[in-house]
Amino acid sequence: RMIAALQARYAGETAIGALKIRHNNVIGYYIEVSANNAGKLGPGFIHRQTMAGAQRYTTAELTDLETKIASAAERALALELRLYEDLVGEVMARRAEIAAAAAALAILDLAAALAELASEALWVRPVVDETTAFEIAGGRHPTVEAALTAAGNGGAFVANDCVLAEDRIWLVTGPNMAGKSTFLRQNALIAILAQMGSYIPARSARIGIVDRLFSRVGAADDLARGRSTFMVEMVETAAILNQAGPRSFVILDEIGRGTATFDGLSIAWATLEHLHEVNRCRTLFATHYHELTALAAKLPALACHTMRVKEWKSDVVFLHEVGPGTADRSYGIHVAKLAGLPKAVTARAEEVLAVLEKGEQGGALARLADDLPLFSAARRRAEPPSPESAAEALLRQTRPDELTPREALDLIYRLKALVSE
Numbered sequence: 001r002m003i004a005a006l007q008a009r010y011a012g013e014t015a016i017g018a019l020k021i022r023h024n025n026v027i028g029y030y031i032e033v034s035a036n037n038a039g040k041l042g043p044g045f046i047h048r049q050t051m052a053g054a055q056r057y058t059t060a061e062l063t064d065l066e067t068k069i070a071s072a073a074e075r076a077l078a079l080e081l082r083l084y085e086d087l088v089g090e091v092m093a094r095r096a097e098i099a100a101a102a103a104a105l106a107i108l109d110l111a112a113a114l115a116e117l118a119s120e121a122l123w124v125r126p127v128v129d130e131t132t133a134f135e136i137a138g139g140r141h142p143t144v145e146a147a148l149t150a151a152g153n154g155g156a157f158v159a160n161d162c163v164l165a166e167d168r169i170w171l172v173t174g175p176n177m178a179g180k181s182t183f184l185r186q187n188a189l190i191a192i193l194a195q196m197g198s199y200i201p202a203r204s205a206r207i208g209i210v211d212r213l214f215s216r217v218g219a220a221d222d223l224a225r226g227r228s229t230f231m232v233e234m235v236e237t238a239a240i241l242n243q244a245g246p247r248s249f250v251i252l253d254e255i256g257r258g259t260a261t262f263d264g265l266s267i268a269w270a271t272l273e274h275l276h277e278v279n280r281c282r283t284l285f286a287t288h289y290h291e292l293t294a295l296a297a298k299l300p301a302l303a304c305h306t307m308r309v310k311e312w313k314s315d316v317v318f319l320h321e322v323g324p325g326t327a328d329r330s331y332g333i334h335v336a337k338l339a340g341l342p343k344a345v346t347a348r349a350e351e352v353l354a355v356l357e358k359g360e361q362g363g364a365l366a367r368l369a370d371d372l373p374l375f376s377a378a379r380r381r382a383e384p385p386s387p388e389s390a391a392e393a394l395l396r397q398t399r400p401d402e403l404t405p406r407e408a409l410d411l412i413y414r415l416k417a418l419v420s421e
Contacts, residue, residue, distance in 0.1 A: 018033065127206040128208075140157050173327040179322075
């Protein structure tokens with residue numbers, strides 16, 4: 001704006017309407033007029049360059065203005081640094097008050113967020129006392145439930161009770177995908193939420209104060225330290241057995257699965273006994289070793305619970321419900337089918353399972369080995385074609401090019417009805 005104002009003033013004083021103030025990287029700011037108008041300039045205009053058809057000048061006023069413009073960035077930076085240093089000084093002088101305000105705001109932010117979540121998700125206030133009770137009615141996994149709600153597909157999380165009283169150890173059996181790990185983790189999360197002052201995802205809850213929470217779930221190795229998956233599992237289990245006390249809460253998921261069957265079963269068995277007799281803590285212990293259920297007759301504080309399933313039309317429905325009892329089957333082959341294993345593999349697995357469940361040794365196992373290799377055996381046993389369903393038969397008989405729009409719509413409804421049967 002200052003350059004434009006100076007240009008307008010010079011143009012008025014000299015009566016040269018075409019007078020311009022321009023800039024380049026060689027001579028900086030300059031006044032440019034045509035050669036015909038050069039004689040109209042007064043003595044205050046200092047000649048700088050002669051160009052073809054134009055001449056360039058400067059003035060003391062323009063030179064001073066250029067100096068101010070050139071140093072403006074440097075002066076702005078110096079001012080910015082001075083203001084910043086002043087601000088830092090003010091902040092440091094009040095650092096204790098600022099830190100206290102930030103901590104108070106963090107608490108308010110957390111409390112407001114938890115209150116909003118409790119209101120939206122229908123959480124309840126737990127009772128936390130000095131006992132060793134752990135009584136959860138209608139408990140839910142907070143993040144899994146939130147994911148189901150966000151998906152918006154109509155699926156609702158199945159709530160489950162967990163009461164660790166006289167039976168302070170629950171041995172949870174059930175097939176994969178039935179929800180054992182989710183059940184273990186949701187109760188650990190409920191304990192954490194309750195003791196951090198939050199409402200919890202349940203109908204009601206009474207929790208005795210937990211001094212330490214231990215978790216042994218999942219499977220991962222530690223290559224940097226040269227530890228196998230099983231070694232990591234054992235190190236974490238050792239920490240639990242050496243540190244857990246009567247007020248602790250422990251969840252263990254499939255201890256011993258990383259080694260041979262009998263080794264793993266033996267370790268899981270001894271771990272359960274130690275938790276019952278020595279640690280005496282509240283424990284949820286998920287396992288596929290059905291043999292461990294025999295401990296319920298020996299350990300008075302241990303109770304067996306299972307994830308319920310329902311067999312319907314040659315299929316398995318996971319109910320995700322926890323109830324008293326033990327699982328009689330693992331349904332591992334069914335899960336393998338759901339995962340997409342080839343039919344030849346799952347069919348062969350069912351044959352091997354039938355022999356192993358009979359406890360046959362020697363000749364029977366040798367006959368199984370004689371059937372190998374698996375894939376040559378699979379090629380020899382050609383799978384019979386699946387029977388044609390009613391929907392497939394209807395589709396095969398349909399000529400889509402001959403259908404009217406109304407007939408096509410009726411066909412869709414008929415197919416939907418057949419598939420739903």
